[in-house]
Amino acid sequence: MNQLILPSRFWYIFLPGIFILFCGNSAPAQTKSKSELICDTIRLTLNEASNDTAKLHAALTKIRRCRRKIGNNYEPFLEDFILKASHADYQYGLMKAYDFLGLQKRYNESYDEAIMLHQRSLEIAKLLGDTLQMCYNYNNLGQAYRKQDLNILALPYFHKALAMQELLGNDKSASFTHNTLGATYLAQNELDKASYHLEKSNQIAERRNDKRTMAFNYGMLGEIQLMRNEPDEALPLFEKALIIKEELNYDKGIAVTLHLMAQAYYQKGDYKKAESIFNQAIAIHRRYKNKRYLSLCYAYIGKIQIAQQKYSQAEKSLTKAKDMANDVHSIEQLVLIHEAFTQLYKTSDNWPLAYTHLKASNAWKDSLNAAKYQKQIQNLEIDYQTQQKEQQIEILSSANEIKTQRIRLGIAIIALLLISLAFVFYMLSVRKKNAQQQEEKLRQQLLKSQMNPHFIFNALGSIQNYMYRNKPETAARYMGNFAKLTRSILNNSSNDKITLDEEIETLTHYLELEQMRMKDTFQYQINFSEDLETELIHVPPMLLQPFIENSIKHGIKNMHEGALITLSFSETDDFICANIEDNGIGINQSANSNNKLHKSLATEIFKQRMAIIKNNYPALPQPVIKDLSDENKSGTLVTVYLPILN
Missing domain, CATH: 3.30.565.10 (Histidine kinase-like ATPase, C-terminal domain)
Structure with a gap:
């Protein structure tokens, strides 16, 4: 059984709570674990707080600081605090609690709930004029959208956060936000914008001697040069990132930088050097059992062996890469690997196998494109919903003007959405129809059978029995x-x-x-x-x-x-x-x-x-x-x- 154990140096924090619990219960306090004592102290503080904002603030501080120790009680405590703070009209506490609960929902991948909670916190922050909290909210909203790969929706929030951070002179946060913007634009394939924000982040990180952020920035700047097919410009950036990661003893990061450097040497045509560095990366990736990166490395080694006319070795390397990519369901890797297989079998005039792998490569590309179209539709739908919510907030100051803008924007987005939907369904209807029907059928069966009707009957019968027995x-x-x-x-x-x-x-x-x-x-x-x-x-x-x-x-x-x-x-x-x-x-x-x-x-x-x-x-x-x-x-x-x- 899992049990949370606190270091002995924390005992003095909880002595008052232990004394109260010992005096108030017939069972001795020693029978309770330290985490249970913390929870009892928080409950006592919340119950005594009522309309006392000072006690409510103390309770929220305790909940936040002890969130790891109280485990599954963290969310219920925040929800209880929100109820009491609402009753007491404690707006500052509500603002912070909504933001904290939104963060937890995001960690639990409940992104819709997280966005709703951060929006509520933002509304209160605007009313209170708390610019620092507004900055947190904008950043957290951006992260909630970015975690869903909804980069188009994430970017405006990151830009709002960055503007406020620069206004407040918060260099540390501005550096992180520039880094996040760079990564987001890189995922969007907008290389110039990505490069701008990563360089801005690096300037601040160098001034602050923030080596970890510097390492990430150098690595992503090197990736941009690789995407531009400029390996000579990429290599010095990777070398800088590697030096810092070695200083920080960051093994996993070292392995990633090594396989990126190897890709640069592959682009240069220096196959011997590339293969040597790929093998160094493989040694570390294997230690951490990272099949996604191992698959990438073996795929490139296979491509190198094809270029060196080592066809039997290439086939073994590519097969190993394919098996690992299938294990982790990495579609990008599978496209790369099947393209390499196609090249291998064309070289040896094995046209049937070449055609088979070409067909597989195209099928995986179609799968990627389908996911891309679906994500674009999702972007449009959420963008429309977000615009509506923001307009409702701002309607207090300019009701008539925003109403007109909302109608126009709604018509435009709905029209674009309908056009996109028609296009996507036309492209995918034949290929996806049978699969969607089967998936929907199984999903409906699953939803209907998750709760056994016999169990529900027994449960309700037991409740009735307890009531009959008073x-x-x-x-x-x-x-x-x-x-x-x-x-x-x-x-x-x-x-x-x-x-x-x-x-x-x-x-x-x-x-x-x-x-x-x-x-x-x-x-x-x-x-x-x-x-x-x-x-x-x-x-x-x-x-x-x-x-x-x-x-x-x-x-x-x-x-x-x-x-x-x-x-x-x-x-x-x-x-x-x-x-x-x-x-x-x-x-x-x-x-x-x-x-x-x-x-x-x-x-x-x-x-x-x-x-x-x-x-x-x-x-x-x-x-x-x-x-x-x-x-x-x-x-x-x-x-x-x-x-x-x-």
């Missing part, structure tokens, strides 16, 4: 947990990926409800190692619930005491290994009994979803179901491998 508090608690689980499942059903932390939270809600429904006849444990980054790792949602359901309904159903379900997570290679173990009768005995193992709709949907996932992750191992009686134990062990979707 236990309204227990019924209310059960209903509250049931509502949390339902909301969590509905939210996750609409997403292709969620964090492992969110998946664990949903499964915990499910197990708690089943535990209450079965009158605590079983216990459960959820284990994972401390170094497993559950907040950063993304996996497909709701793949494990059917197996937990089977453990409860068939494995431990007739056990009245001692029943245990254990859910364990670990990271293996590029996958998450999830083990669901129960100490029930075992799958063999369950299958042979009168109550045969029920094949639920959720289990069937699991098989269909895994078949689709296997198309993109062919190396993903199949689930394994094992009867533990073979090992002189009781129960069943199910092992399911989840792809890491980051």
Whole structure:
């Protein structure tokens, strides 16, 4: 089980809270963990704050400073603070809390919620005339759009932030924003603008001796020269970046700079030097198991070997590159690799294979173009919505003028959107029609089967039973947990990926409800190692619930005491290994009994979803179901491998 441990030097911060908790509870304070004591102190401060803005400010400061220690309580505390600050009309606190909660939503990839919260914070900042906060809000709004590759929408916010930073004389923030603008324009292929902002960032970074920012700037400036086919100008920039990264002992950054330098030598035609540097980069990338970059390096080594007429070696290098690119689903790499294969087989007059790889290369290019068209449509839709929101804010000062502008802008954007939609659907309708229908069918099945109707029936029956037995508090608690689980499942059903932390939270809600429904006849444990980054790792949602359901309904159903379900997570290679173990009768005995193992709709949907996932992750191992009686134990062990979707 994960447990948060605070260093002993922090004890003096929490002594007052510990004293209060010790005096106010019959159980000794020593039974609580340090993180629980922090949470109790925050709750006490919030409950006592009422309309006292000084206490509200102290509570917000505590929540923000202790956000890592309080873990999953961070968002609920911010939401509770927002309710109390709204009641007290504490505008400054609301402004900060909306911004903090928006940041957390962005880290959780809930970008729409993040944008809404940053907009609310911005509205208050404008009313209060807080230019520094406005600067934060503009930057955070830009980052929320940039994380979705909506660069057209991100750029205006970054420019607003930069203008305010320069007005305030905040060199450090201005340097970071120039760097972000450079990276955004580079992604847009606007090389002159990217170069301008990166050089501006570098001037400030050199003045401040900010070596990390300097290294990033030199690297991106070198990439710009590579894109302009000017390797001689790129190499000195890469060398500067490499020197700084070596000083900072930044291994991953060193490897990236090395493979960029190797690309420059490849452009120059110095294949021997390029291959040598690619091999240096491979040694580091292999250490960190970075298949995306390893694939790139092997692809270029294959191209070099083709140029050197080492055809058999080239075929091996390109095959290795292709396998890795398929593992990480890197479309850009696959285009490059199939083009290299085409060149290889044309050189050896193997025209059938050359044609096959040319066809594959074009198919991946079409996929990239389709994604590009869809992103352009998304840009237009969100731009339209954003313009409407901003106009609503500014309507207080110039209602009539903005109303006219909004109508004109709306008509123009809608017209452009319709034209773009018509063009895209014309280009993609034939190729995508069958795939879209199948995808939609499976999505609808998934949405309908995420919550087992039998489970809903049992849950509502249990609530009714508690009410009949005059236990309204227990019924209310059960209903509250049931509502949390339902909301969590509905939210996750609409997403292709969620964090492992969110998946664990949903499964915990499910197990708690089943535990209450079965009158605590079983216990459960959820284990994972401390170094497993559950907040950063993304996996497909709701793949494990059917197996937990089977453990409860068939494995431990007739056990009245001692029943245990254990859910364990670990990271293996590029996958998450999830083990669901129960100490029930075992799958063999369950299958042979009168109550045969029920094949639920959720289990069937699991098989269909895994078949689709296997198309993109062919190396993903199949689930394994094992009867533990073979090992002189009781129960069943199910092992399911989840792809890491980051």
